Amino acid sequence: MTGTPLRVGLVGYGLAGSVFHAPLIAATEGLALDTVVTSNPERQRQARAEFPDVTLAATPDELFARAGELDLIVIASPNRTHVPLATAALEAGLPVVVDKPVAGTAAEARGLAALAEERGLLLSVFQNRRWDNDFLTLRKLIDEGRLGDVYRFESRFERWRPQLKGGWRESGDPAEIGGLLYDLGSHVVDQALVLFGPVTSVYAESDVRREGARTDDDTFIALTHAGGVRSHLYVSATTAQLGPRFRVLGSKAGYVKHGLDPQEAALRDGLRPGADWGREPEELWGRVGAGESPMTGGGRPEPTLPGDYPAYYAAVARALLSGGPNPVTALEAAAALDVLEAARRSAHEKVTVTL
Numbered sequence: 001m002t003g004t005p006l007r008v009g010l011v012g013y014g015l016a017g018s019v020f021h022a023p024l025i026a027a028t029e030g031l032a033l034d035t036v037v038t039s040n041p042e043r044q045r046q047a048r049a050e051f052p053d054v055t056l057a058a059t060p061d062e063l064f065a066r067a068g069e070l071d072l073i074v075i076a077s078p079n080r081t082h083v084p085l086a087t088a089a090l091e092a093g094l095p096v097v098v099d100k101p102v103a104g105t106a107a108e109a110r111g112l113a114a115l116a117e118e119r120g121l122l123l124s125v126f127q128n129r130r131w132d133n134d135f136l137t138l139r140k141l142i143d144e145g146r147l148g149d150v151y152r153f154e155s156r157f158e159r160w161r162p163q164l165k166g167g168w169r170e171s172g173d174p175a176e177i178g179g180l181l182y183d184l185g186s187h188v189v190d191q192a193l194v195l196f197g198p199v200t201s202v203y204a205e206s207d208v209r210r211e212g213a214r215t216d217d218d219t220f221i222a223l224t225h226a227g228g229v230r231s232h233l234y235v236s237a238t239t240a241q242l243g244p245r246f247r248v249l250g251s252k253a254g255y256v257k258h259g260l261d262p263q264e265a266a267l268r269d270g271l272r273p274g275a276d277w278g279r280e281p282e283e284l285w286g287r288v289g290a291g292e293s294p295m296t297g298g299g300r301p302e303p304t305l306p307g308d309y310p311a312y313y314a315a316v317a318r319a320l321l322s323g324g325p326n327p328v329t330a331l332e333a334a335a336a337l338d339v340l341e342a343a344r345r346s347a348h349e350k351v352t353v354t355l
Contacts, residue, residue: 005032006320009063009070009094011085012077013038013047016099019267020128020309021076026051027273027310030317034070037063037077060085067092072320075099076126079177083108086123090115095122095320100186102333104177106341109334116330122319124326125333126312129187130194132261133278133307134245134286140305141248141255142195146288148252153192153231155246157184158239164212172214179215181206181347182340184235189343190336192223192231199223199339201354206347209238221343246286255302257286263307278307 008025010017013036025033035055036047044056057063063073073089074097075082083103089096090112102125103109116123129135141147164170169178181204193199206219218238223231234243246257263278282301289299311327318324342353 003321005030006071006317007032007034007069008072008074009035009037009057009066010074010076011037011060011063011081012075012099013040013043014076017074017076018043018046018050019264021074021097021099021126022047022051023267023272024309024313025074028313028317030321031072031313035063035066060088064088064092067094070094072097072122072316074126079104079182080175083112086112087115090119090121090123093119093121095124097124097126097316098330099126100190100333101177101182101337101340102330103337104174104182106334106337109330109337113330113334122316122326123330124316124319125328125330127187127190127328127333128309128312129191129261130328131308131311132263133280133304134257134259134261135191136305136308137257137286137302138246138248138255139195141288141302146253147248147250147255150196150229150248150250152249153196153229153246154234154244154248155188155191155231156234156236156239156243157188157245158234158236158242160240160242161237162210164210170213170215170217179217179219180235180237181216181219181221181344185219185221185233185340185343186336188233188235189221189223189339190332192225192233193332193336193339196225196227196229196231198226198335199355200226201352202339202342202346203352204343204346206344216347219343219347221339223339253288253290253299255286255288256299257302257304259284261307263309267309273310276306277310280304 037057039058201224203222206216209218218236221233248255285301287299288302292298315327346353
């Protein structure tokens with residue numbers, strides 16, 4: 001890509017903004033981080049230290065007042081602000097990237113999609129874990145037919161965090177759209193839909209385990225896909241012994257992979273995309289086989305493809321500069337929200353929900 005980079009305004013400089021969005025935007029050819037919006041003085045100092053040339057704004061209104069000077073808005077603020085801020089950006093004539101979940105309901109997500117289409121603007125959702133190393137590897141195995149017909153997809157995003165951290169993500173206020181179902185659940189459901197397509201039924205169990213917790217911190221979701229695959233998805237902050245990240249069973253073989261993609265940890269440590277980005281050591285590779293236990297060395301080691309979070313913003317830049325495809329559409333996010341809403345209902349009413 002050549003020419004003047006697109007000027008990006010980033011709303012929010014907490015975990016999502018400072019660890020994920022700002023570094024990835026800055027590393028993307030064709031994009032330039034122009035403005036960071038945060039009213040927190042400590043986060044303002046952090047943004048200035050990490051990006052000395054960035055403009056700081058205390059409120060989104062200050063950003064929208066300069067809409068004519070910007071080319072893209074990225075919304076990485078708390079979940080409850082996603083819909084109003086995305087609406088304001090689109091009405092200001094600006095393309096938008098919104099962190100997941102794009103909205104609290106599928107109807108709101110579809111409303112945003114309709115507004116973006118009406119205005120002829122890009123609206124994309126940051127589902128970065130489509131570019132996790134293990135997910136890319138699993139897609140390759142499925143595409144090559146090495147697992148045969150997949151029967152069951154087990155996906156775990158588990159942590160051991162017995163103490164509450166506080167903040168809006170653990171709030172019991174429904175307006176905050178907190179809890180693990182809409183946080184980590186947004187990732188595991190999106191991955192299941194990308195791999196195996198639409199869902200016909202949803203069953204879920206959702207619990208509040210930790211003392212003082214006000215929203216779900218241990219949730220299981222069972223999906224039946226229209227193609228027959230069953231997805232069993234686990235998200236938890238209370239798992240004392242972590243299970244495999246993926247256990248995928250097919251008619252020819254299975255794939256078992258432990259551990260998390262290394263990109264988030266690298267970004268948290270201040271590392272930036274470059275040579276060998278997203279690679280993991282051989283001892284962490286998953287295994288492919290049939291009738292053998294990977295824990296005792298059964299099956300064959302499967303080289304894990306490098307994770308590639310930078311690919312998301314590279315695709316956003318191409319979409320804006322040369323008309324490339326939107327890497328994650330709001331309608332795709334709405335389909336995932338259909339499932340998340342059904343899971344919440346299933347857990348609350350203790351029923352299986354048909355979609």
